[in-house]
Amino acid sequence: MLAELRLNGMPDLATPLIAWYGENARDLPWRRPGFGAWGVLVSEFMLQQTPVTRVIPHLQAWLMRWPTPTALAADAPAEAVRQWANLGYPRRALWLHRAAVEIRDRHSGVVPRDVDALLALTGIGDYTARAVAVFAYGERHPVVDTNTRRVLSRAVDGRSQSGSPSRRDLDAMTRILPEHPADAAIVNAAAMELGAVVCTARAPKCKVCPLADQCAWRAAGYPDTGDGRRRQARYEGSNRQARGAVLKVLRDAAPQPVDLAQVIADWPDALQRDRAIDSLIADGLAEASGGLLSLPGHRVAG
DNA sequence: GAACCGTGGTG
DNA sequence: TCACCAAGGTT
Numbered sequence: 455m456l457a458e459l460r461l462n463g464m465p466d467l468a469t470p471l472i473a474w475y476g477e478n479a480r481d482l483p484w485r486r487p488g489f490g491a492w493g494v495l496v497s498e499f500m501l502q503q504t505p506v507t508r509v510i511p512h513l514q515a516w517l518m519r520w521p522t523p524t525a526l527a528a529d530a531p532a533e534a535v536r537q538w539a540n541l542g543y544p545r546r547a548l549w550l551h552r553a554a555v556e557i558r559d560r561h562s563g564v565v566p567r568d569v570d571a572l573l574a575l576t577g578i579g580d581y582t583a584r585a586v587a588v589f590a591y592g593e594r595h596p597v598v599d600t601n602t603r604r605v606l607s608r609a610v611d612g613r614s615q616s617g618s619p620s621r622r623d624l625d626a627m628t629r630i631l632p633e634h635p636a637d638a639a640i641v642n643a644a645a646m647e648l649g650a651v652v653c654t655a656r657a658p659k660c661k662v663c664p665l666a667d668q669c670a671w672r673a674a675g676y677p678d679t680g681d682g683r684r685r686q687a688r689y690e691g692s693n694r695q696a697r698g699a700v701l702k703v704l705r706d707a708a709p710q711p712v713d714l715a716q717v718i719a720d721w722p723d724a725l726q727r728d729r730a731i732d733s734l735i736a737d738g739l740a741e742a743s744g745g746l747l748s749l750p751g752h753r754v755a756g
Numbered sequence: 757g758a759a760c761c762g763t764g765g766t767g
Numbered sequence: 768t769c770a771c772c773a774a775g776g777t778t
Contacts, residue, residue, distance in 0.1 A: 501774040508764070509774090542762035542773095549776085579776045599774045618757070619775085646774060655772065656767075686771070687760080698762050737761090 465668040467609060467630045468641045474664035475644035480651070483510060484589070485643075491565035491590035493517055498582045499550045504541050506650075512541055524563040526554040530751030535701070535739060536708045544701055548738055548750070549577025567591040580619070588642055594635035596627035597642040601649025605665075606630075608653060612670030613679040615655075696721060696730035704740060704749050711748035 483489065484497040496516055500509040516537060520526035526534065531551045538547035553575040557565055565586065566572055572583035580598075587593040598619070606626050607616035616623070627645070631638040652659045660666050671677070689695055699718045714731070721727040731747065734740040741750050 498774065503761090503773055503775060504763080505765075505773050540763060542764080543775090545761070546776085577776065581775060585774070597774090601774070650774075688770090689762080692762095694760080694762055701762090 467645075467665060467668065468632050468637070470664040470668075471644040471648065472637065472640050475640055475647060478651070479643070479647055480506075482506065483513060489590075491567070491586060492521070492523055494590040495553075495565050495582075495586050496550065498585050499546050499553075499577065500541060502546060502582070503543060508541065512539065520554075522563065523554040523557040523565065526551060527558040530749075531738070532708060532749030532752040535749050536705050539705065540702075544739055545737060546577060552576040553578065565590065567593060569593070569595060580624075588639050592635050592639060594631070594638045596624045596631060597646070598623045598627050599646055599649075601647075601653075602627060602642075602645040603649075604655060605645050605649045605653045608658075608671035609665045609669045612674045612677070614671060614677065615679060691723075693726065693730060693733070696723075696726050697734055700727075700730050700734055700747075701739060704747065708749050709752045711743075711746035711752065714742060714745050714747050717747055 479485070484494050493513075497509065497513050500513055500516075519537065520529070529551075531548055534547045534551040535544055538544055541547075556575050557563060561571070566575075567587055567590070569583050569587050572578050572586055573580075575583075578586075584595045584597045585599075588595050588597050600616075603616040603619065603623050606623070607613045610626060627642070631641055648663070648665070652663050653665075660669070660672055663669070666672055687694075696718070699721065703712055703717050717731065718727055731740065731742075735742055738750055741748050741752075
C-alpha cells in the first residue's frame, strides 16, 4: 500500500501520524474506552467552536445529569439551555435537546451509527456525524475538522491556510486513511490532534512535528497563502452580545420567568435590545407570555 | 458562499 | 490593547 501511495505522489502521512499520536495524544474524557456514543455525541456538540479546556467540566456535569438521550429528551428544553451555561452558541443546547428527542423517537433511544442517520439529526453536520460514527462506533470514514483541514492544506498542498470546507477535504483525508477501520480512526484523531497542539493556526511548532520532513508548506518556505478567513465581526455592541446578555438573565432567573420590561433594561440601545429578544424567541431560545420572558418550556406561572 | 451565531483565553 | 482563535452548523 505504501508503494501505491508513493506511485501516486503522496507521501505516507498515516504512519508518522499514528506513531506520533501513540506518544503524544492528550488524555481526554471522550477518548476513554467505553465512554459511550452518547458521551461522544454530547462532547462533539460542546466542542463545536468551544475550546477543549472549557468543555470538559461541562461535559461531566451534563452526562451526570442526563446519562442517556432519553433522559435529556424527557426534560424541558429550558433545562438544556440552562445547563449549557456559558459555553456559548446556546442554540447548540437547543439542538442537542432536539437531537435527543429524535434519537428517542426514531432510534429507540440509541445513538445511530449510520452517518446518514446521524446527519439527519438536528445540529449534526458533516463533521459531527462522522466523528460519532468513527470515534464512538469504529466505522471507517474521513473525519475532517478545521484542524485536519489546516494540517492537510499545509502538509499536502503547501498552503498556510485552508479555504472553506468542501467535499475535497473529505476526499483528501480518505486518501491517507489506512484500510483497517481502527487504524483509520487513529489517523483521523491524530490529524485533528496534530492540528490542535502542533500545527496550530498562529505559531506552528514545526520543530516537533512528525510531518515536518514531508511538509509541502515547510518545503516551500512557509508561504503565506493567506486566503484567510473573513474577520470575525466585532463583539462589543453586537447583536450577539445583546442576545447573550438577555439569555444570561433568563438562565440566572430560571426556572422563574422575568418581567419583559426588566430584561437588560439598561441596555444602551433599546431597539437592539428589543430585536435581541425577538430573535431569541424566533430561534426558540426564549418564550414570551403575559409580559413575562422565560427559557423555552418553563411554564409561566398563572 | 457569505453571514450569522457566544464566550473566554491569548499573543 | 485588541484582533484572533476555538473538534461547526444552519440559513
